Amino acid sequence: MTTATLGVEHFSETHWKSLRYFNLYRFVVASLLFTSALLYPSAFPFLSPNQSLQHLGLASAYLLSTALAVILAYRHRQHATMQLTASVLVDVLVMTLLIHVGGGLGSGLGSMLLVTLAGAGLVGQGRLVLFYAAMATLAVLFEHSYRALQDAVDVAGFFHAGLFSAGFFAVAVSARLLARRVIANEALALQRGVDLKNQTVISQRVIEEMQDGVVVLRRDGRVRQSNPRARQLLALDSSREDLLAEYSPELALGFVEWCRSGGEEVVLVRIPGSGMQLRARFAPTASSESDVLVFLEDLGRLQEQAQQLKLAALGRLTANIAHEIRNPLSAISHAGELLREERRGEMYERLLRIMLDNTKRLERIVSDVLELGRRDRTYREVINLRETLPLLIEEYLVKEKLPADVVHLELSGVAALCFDRSHFHQVLGNLLGNALRHSQRIAGSVCVVACDGKADTQVELHVIDDGEGVAAEQREHIFEPFFTTHHRGTGLGLYIARELCEANGALLELHGAGPGADFRMSGRATGCQ
Incomplete structure (x- = not known):
């Protein structure tokens, strides 16, 4: 696919590769024509000795032009459209001259133009394909008209030339439509590949950043893949596909039980390598090898999250305690101290002492609860x-x-x-x-x-x-x-x-x-x- 931006032509790598293959094909054809004209002139029985020399000279010039086109396609990655147009025009000229030397379209060399136009349709762009077909048509009609002026008019020959001309346009347009479909499919496949790569990168990053461990197990209990969190929880060696039993016999036993029953039970295990207590859940996959996913959760982290929720609720509770209980306690304690100044007998003193002692006890409880509400502030x-x-x-x-x-x-x-x-x-x-x-x-x-x-x-x-x-x-x-x-x-x-x-x-x-x-x-x- 070619586009023009600010007058600068951009030719995709696929088109450059196609152009190089097209020129290599032309070089091979030119080499065969040159070799045949030089070593086996009898391969063209319709040529006279004088025409054989003309054919040799034309094949030599064609070989040089195709060699130059190959070199330019590999070394000079600019002006691709001009290179393709020049190559097609050279082919049209050379093939038309060979047709003329060979005695017209009856020599069979006209079919070479069909291949050239098909290749140009696959590599070229837009309306230039029609231009190439038109140039080939004009060249063939001009050659046949020149031949008719030299000899008697051959109506059947003109009909033959017309069919070839129609074939030129048909081949060029068909090749162009096929190329457009291939280019569209290639672009779609490329975009899908980019999307898949991006999705894979995102999924990989999500798995790596997960707080839960993810392990992919073979049916024989070997660890196929694991994310960093799982390797930390199980103390896994990521460079080997070891048996799960080597890292956690309890988890391996739970996996065997799950394979036997196929249930959805949660397994609680303690890992010897890390000393952590984990909650494991097994899930089957639709992979070709029926791998099993193991999701690992750190119970310590879950307990910590529950603790945070508890602390939040405790904070609200302590705020209410400070407002609803501490102030009345202070009033009661102060009133008790004032009553202690009065001396009204032993029973009065004992009851007052009980009241003040329990008031202090409640004050200590409130102070302890308030201090507990501030336990998350650690330095x-x-x-x-x-x-x-x-x-x-x-x-x-x-x-x-x-x-x-x-x-x-x-x-x-x-x-x-x-x-x-x-x-x-x-x-x-x-x-x-x-x-x-x-x-x-x-x-x-x-x-x-x-x-x-x-x-x-x-x-x-x-x-x-x-x-x-x-x-x-x-x-x-x-x-x-x-x-x-x-x-x-x-x-x-x-x-x-x-x-x-x-x-x-x-x-x-x-x-x-x-x-x-x-x-x-x-x-x-x-x-x-």
Whole structure:
């Protein structure tokens, strides 16, 4: 397809290739004509010896012109229409002269013009194809008219020439229409290819950016393809098609069960390589090899999203609590303090003390809930436990008016924790308060131990007391909100401590089952973000 923009001709690569093939065809024909005229003049019995020399000279000139056309088509990628027109006109001239030398259209050389016009129709553009057919028609009619002037008029010869002329136009127009259809189909295929490539790029980018893992499995359980998230979740090696069982036996077993039953059950698995708990869903595909898609979701991320929703609801709740409860509590507390100044007997004093104690308890609950609503505001930093823990423990013991030897501190290893400093103060305060409340409150009743964790960058902080420990039936409820075994407790201390740990990327759990309670906080020593 050719277009003109600002007078500059643009010829597509396909047309240039077609033009080169067309000129190569002409060069081959010219070579055969030259070889035949030079070595086998008897191949043209209708030629006289004098005409054989003329034929040789004409074939030589034709060979040189076609060789020049081939060179120009390969080296000079400009003025393609002019190159094609010159080639067609040369062919028309040479073939007409050969027809004349050979004794007219009866020599059979007229059919060569049909091939030339067909090639020009495939390569050329627009109305130039009709121009080429018209030039060939004029040349043939002129040659036959010149022959009729030299000899007697041959009416049948003119009829023969007319049929050839009609054939010239028919071949040229048909070739042009065929070329237009081919060009349109080529353009459509090219556009479809571009669209498909763009869609593939977009789909690939979407799959790569997905927060869920996508794995393509063969029916034999081998991993054919996977996106980056899936390779991260399963700790896959993208360069190999390994068996899924090598990375997750549980997931491979779930795949086998799915292949057997064909259901839509969701499989919950824990991956040994990454330590993550995943939710897997299998889906068949319509591929020729019946591959299976596996969609993997990180339950930790889902729980985090649920936690965010919970925090949003909690934020609205705490706002209402601050307005609806805290102000009346302040009024009640203030009124109680004023009534305490009056001395009306022992019963009056006892009832007033109960009222004020419960007012303070409600105030602590409100304060804890309000603090919990701000747990998503974390500013993590690396806390040096060797410097921070002694100061915090000393400050807490002074505040509670306890001897300095009640809490024993042990430090080893890195002794650094990535944590929000204010959150760390509150978590440690809650853990110390819980431990002291259930301990014997003698020297060494509470032991705080900071040591390295199992991983290289992990740190563990243990708060251990010498109390009776946590009963087996209470262990699974110990971190639930408003669960308490102390009559003056709010039931929010351990719950808030765990929530703050999760907000800082740490884990708080009840460790061990021996006498006394051992609360272990595990966090990172580096990598604060």
